Amino acid sequence: xxxxxxxxxxxxxxxxxxxxxxxxxxxxxxxxxxxxxxxxxxxxxxxxxxxxxxxxxxxxxxxxxxxxxxxxxxxxxxxxxxxxxxxxxxxxxxxxxxxxxxxxxxxxxxxxxxxxxxxxxxxxxxxxxxxxxxxx
Numbered sequence: 001x002x003x004x005x006x007x008x009x010x011x012x013x014x015x016x017x018x019x020x021x022x023x024x025x026x027x028x029x030x031x032x033x034x035x036x037x038x039x040x041x042x043x044x045x046x047x048x049x050x051x052x053x054x055x056x057x058x059x060x061x062x063x064x065x066x067x068x069x070x071x072x073x074x075x076x077x078x079x080x081x082x083x084x085x086x087x088x089x090x091x092x093x094x095x096x097x098x099x100x101x102x103x104x105x106x107x108x109x110x111x112x113x114x115x116x117x118x119x120x121x122x123x124x125x126x127x128x129x130x131x132x133x134x135x136x
Contacts, residue, residue: 023049026056028093054133059126061119062087075110085114
């Protein structure tokens with residue numbers, strides 16, 4: 001009986017704690033959505049903030065390519081914040097880029113002033129990663 005009471009109390013405590021846990025939005029979300037809209041989302045639908053937080057860091061890959069491959073590829077060019085010739089990932093806000101992702105294909109962009117390419121994961125690939133992340 002004591003074991004059941006302890007287990008029940010532990011589960012109830014965890015459920016209450018997790019329901020009151022506030023999702024902390026990435027600062028780039030404040031820049032994209034504004035503080036007022038973020039406050040509404042935190043109150044009404046914090047899962048959207050979890051999604052956006054994950055999207056900001058996991059919806060793309062940045063790769064350095066040799067100059068000959070950059071010239072040979074037919075990439076559109078993006079101007080992104082650079083630090084020492086590389087993309088400053090802390091300042092990069094992919095939500096503010098005018099990018100059309102594709103359902104089943106990656107999208108490639110050359111980054112102006114660098115030898116890097118920004119590769120957006122396909123929607124299908126990203127959602128697979130996001131769903132695996134949510135199950136953890």
